Amino acid sequence: MLKSIFVFTFILYLLFDANVKSQTDLVVLKEGITVKLDRDRSQIIFSDAVVASIETGEWESPSENTEVKFDDEIIGTWRKINAGDDGWFKDDSLVNSYVYFQYKSDKEDIALLEGMGNSMVYVNGSPRSGNPYQAKDTYESWEPRFDYSLIPVKLQKGINEFLFECNRGVLKVKIHPGKGGLIFNEKDLTIPDILLNETVDTYGAVPIINATENSYKNLFIKTWYEGSAPEYYPISKINPLSIFKTPFYIKLPVQQNTGKIEINIELIDKKQSKEEVLSSLNIELNVVSKNDTHKETFISKMDGSVQYYAVNPPESINDKPALFLSLHGAGVEAINQAHAYGRKNWGYIVAPTNRRPYGYNWENWGRLDGLEVLNISKKKFNIDESRVYLTGHSMGGHGTWHLGINYPDQFAAMGPSAGWISIWAYRIRSLSMSDSSEVKNMLTRSSKHSDTYAFTTNLEPNGIYIIHGEVDDNVPPEQARSMVDNLSKFHKDYIYYEQPGAGHWWDNSDEPGADCVDWAPMFDFFAHHSVSGKDRIKTIDFVTANPAISSKNYWIEIVNQIEQQKLSRIKIRLEYGNRKFVGTTDNIETLAIDASMLSKGKTISMELDNQLISEINIPDNERIYLRKRNGKWGLSDESGKQNKYPARCGNIREALNHNVVFVYGTHGNKEENKWAFEKARYDAERIWYQGNGSIEIIKDDEFDQAKYKDRNVILFGNSETNSAWNKLLKGSPVQVDDEKITVGNKVYEGDDYVCLMIRPRADSEFSSVGVVSGTGIEGMRLANFAQYHHPYLSFPDVVIYNSDIKNSDEQGVKLTGYFGNDWSLEKGEFVSQ
Numbered sequence: 001m002l003k004s005i006f007v008f009t010f011i012l013y014l015l016f017d018a019n020v021k022s023q024t025d026l027v028v029l030k031e032g033i034t035v036k037l038d039r040d041r042s043q044i045i046f047s048d049a050v051v052a053s054i055e056t057g058e059w060e061s062p063s064e065n066t067e068v069k070f071d072d073e074i075i076g077t078w079r080k081i082n083a084g085d086d087g088w089f090k091d092d093s094l095v096n097s098y099v100y101f102q103y104k105s106d107k108e109d110i111a112l113l114e115g116m117g118n119s120m121v122y123v124n125g126s127p128r129s130g131n132p133y134q135a136k137d138t139y140e141s142w143e144p145r146f147d148y149s150l151i152p153v154k155l156q157k158g159i160n161e162f163l164f165e166c167n168r169g170v171l172k173v174k175i176h177p178g179k180g181g182l183i184f185n186e187k188d189l190t191i192p193d194i195l196l197n198e199t200v201d202t203y204g205a206v207p208i209i210n211a212t213e214n215s216y217k218n219l220f221i222k223t224w225y226e227g228s229a230p231e232y233y234p235i236s237k238i239n240p241l242s243i244f245k246t247p248f249y250i251k252l253p254v255q256q257n258t259g260k261i262e263i264n265i266e267l268i269d270k271k272q273s274k275e276e277v278l279s280s281l282n283i284e285l286n287v288v289s290k291n292d293t294h295k296e297t298f299i300s301k302m303d304g305s306v307q308y309y310a311v312n313p314p315e316s317i318n319d320k321p322a323l324f325l326s327l328h329g330a331g332v333e334a335i336n337q338a339h340a341y342g343r344k345n346w347g348y349i350v351a352p353t354n355r356r357p358y359g360y361n362w363e364n365w366g367r368l369d370g371l372e373v374l375n376i377s378k379k380k381f382n383i384d385e386s387r388v389y390l391t392g393h394s395m396g397g398h399g400t401w402h403l404g405i406n407y408p409d410q411f412a413a414m415g416p417s418a419g420w421i422s423i424w425a426y427r428i429r430s431l432s433m434s435d436s437s438e439v440k441n442m443l444t445r446s447s448k449h450s451d452t453y454a455f456t457t458n459l460e461p462n463g464i465y466i467i468h469g470e471v472d473d474n475v476p477p478e479q480a481r482s483m484v485d486n487l488s489k490f491h492k493d494y495i496y497y498e499q500p501g502a503g504h505w506w507d508n509s510d511e512p513g514a515d516c517v518d519w520a521p522m523f524d525f526f527a528h529h530s531v532s533g534k535d536r537i538k539t540i541d542f543v544t545a546n547p548a549i550s551s552k553n554y555w556i557e558i559v560n561q562i563e564q565q566k567l568s569r570i571k572i573r574l575e576y577g578n579r580k581f582v583g584t585t586d587n588i589e590t591l592a593i594d595a596s597m598l599s600k601g602k603t604i605s606m607e608l609d610n611q612l613i614s615e616i617n618i619p620d621n622e623r624i625y626l627r628k629r630n631g632k633w634g635l636s637d638e639s640g641k642q643n644k645y646p647a648r649c650g651n652i653r654e655a656l657n658h659n660v661v662f663v664y665g666t667h668g669n670k671e672e673n674k675w676a677f678e679k680a681r682y683d684a685e686r687i688w689y690q691g692n693g694s695i696e697i698i699k700d701d702e703f704d705q706a707k708y709k710d711r712n713v714i715l716f717g718n719s720e721t722n723s724a725w726n727k728l729l730k731g732s733p734v735q736v737d738d739e740k741i742t743v744g745n746k747v748y749e750g751d752d753y754v755c756l757m758i759r760p761r762a763d764s765e766f767s768s769v770g771v772v773s774g775t776g777i778e779g780m781r782l783a784n785f786a787q788y789h790h791p792y793l794s795f796p797d798v799v800i801y802n803s804d805i806k807n808s809d810e811q812g813v814k815l816t817g818y819f820g821n822d823w824s825l826e827k828g829e830f831v832s833q
Helices: 049-055 334-339 365-380 395-406 438-445 452-459 478-487 520-527 652-656 670-691 777-785
Strands: 031-036 067-070 073-077 079-082 097-105 109-116 118-123 126-129 151-155 158-166 170-176 181-184 200-211 216-224 231-238 242-252 259-271 274-288 294-299 306-312 322-327 347-351 388-393 413-417 463-469 494-499 539-544 556-560 568-575 580-586 590-594 604-608 611-616 623-629 632-636 661-664 696-699 713-716 734-737 740-743 746-749 754-760 768-774 798-801 813-818 829-832
Touching (some): 031 073, 158 170, 200 294, 216 242, 216 274, 294 365, 347 365, 438 829, 452 539, 768 777
Parallel strands (some): 322 347, 463 494, 580 604, 661 696, 713 768
Antiparallel strands (some): 031 097, 067 073, 118 158, 181 200, 216 231, 306 347, 590 623
16 A cells, blocks of 8 residues: 555535636635545655545545445545534544645736645646644734635636645645735744844845745835835745745844834835835834843844844843753743743843744754744853753653753753653654664664763753653653653653643643743753863763764764764774873764863874774864774874764755745746746745745856855755756766666666765865756655655665655665765665565
């Protein structure tokens, strides 16, 4: 049977009579049909009978009682379903199910599609982002809102088909016809609070909906306040029928009164000395005291987007302040997380966003968001770096474990509350991280960094205070107890507190702050812990699975692995009086030691894996590199940046960093060009919805290496359909052409092959090139099965599969693995069949 992972779908049919209402009126769909399919969460590259039929062009419109078959086996039957008076479909079967309906339009038109509860939707066969987190129509003023998903779609004259995927047991669909033009979506603003009596020079962001079939280039966001001079933020391109969340400047005079102020925003086209206004909006900003809990914004280095973090400042500070980095739970806004604490008198509480209330589970972009905010806060608030603490609740409790195990030298102590341990243990129990299949082992290896239990020894120097409610039915206390059992085998500095009779969220005291996060004994525990300077640390035990995620711990760095993205470990001690490092290693090819704690002028020695290296001079930069060749350690120069190193060492997920730009091919046939644009648009939409992203999308002929210097690039198409390919990947040992993929001397022939890949960008020391490619239109469409941007999925450096993927990972994947540390095939590790 075809398998399905992470796709929870249902299908709904409705033939809407266009004569009932004027086709400028809002349409709410209220009746249809649904089918429920089984899913198999063990599949990394998912497929099922319905999605496969769409992507392979075999789709036939269903009707009530139509059977869904695979290999002549009936796997589901359509049945009728009706919405309530409020327009919501609510049914237990609307999980792991599919939805299809038709809408009849009396003319070609542009509409805004507002789906709620769905994970994605095909509109006349084209994939568009969904809105899985909206399950109601109205919100309290303090709640995070998910009513911002307004997708511009083209309606053809006559019957239009919509195929929805849903995963949360509910669905509501609105169609807003006749919505052409460029539209600001004010429901998804990212804006700061304005601090009283301080100069304002910061950023906001707003989505622009392009509800036209035209591209717009070189526009500007114009902002101004009362009589102040306007500011102009450039927008290089807005693609047709798409959404782009653009930054804008907020530069204001000093505000001397608290309350609300209004700024003006216009989208303009500058034509010589004339400005044409294409859209306009007024937004309110809150002016607050710097002593109030508030929001601040910044430009993310990941994608150039505007993100915010929340600050709960201390009441008074006599010394350099401490920092408490607090990670929120699923469905929680960072500003509400910060409000859950009473003010401290010795440090700042700072809450990053995870990019959205659900975001990335504090992994991948969520983890990087936490690190960006950590570094910004240290500098902005002049933090005492020996007093930095990490805490969080629920999903944020997991984030506390995840950031803690990867960056133990950054935090003095940590306090996870009601936290689940890993996604594999909490949500996806059917997917083993050590599956018996060679293909599955290789596919899951790139997600090893999510296996929290494998890295807990990194926490041995850290104080840990674990909190959980005894009767928590959201995250069962067994999650915390399992970690306590793990820690008890080696850790000497942890406390586990389980609140009797408490559930997931609890607050028993009358003090400000919620006890389940603002737990006084935990903060007392923090007060007794500090980060040691690296010159005081004499023993390190450090484990990593991916140096791109975590490579350093105090004065040791794992630069290269022998087997990539498997566990690597070093246990090492400094015999200070002997000027000698002694240690053992596992799965490490190259490591670096920062010897700045030792005086220069005298030599030092190393003993690694019982191999002694003597008479080592400390270089001017105080970094000593060692490399293992043929089982023997020796001194080495720093590896060239053309090789893999922590700033650029794969896997495919890493292609989304460094202000990535999506480049779609325009040199294929009509179908191939259409796929390339729609795939780039869909992936960018998903990243906007899930991660508050702002991905720039351009044509291949618009790509200029100098203009996009040092930015990651993802190419959509192959060497013949995407003209940027030969600019960036001419020397790649993997080439994707029409009808074939060449991997060294091996050739895969056919038009149904898919290639996902990451390669170093040759004209940059740290940026990469990602590939989402196919050998023909069939292969290109099959690329939609591999969600490389998923919140908790990763893939190796290269994955090649064909139409057999409709059956399973094991049958479909023909080659997958990692390039060598020199990015070669010859020194890489691959599984093929």
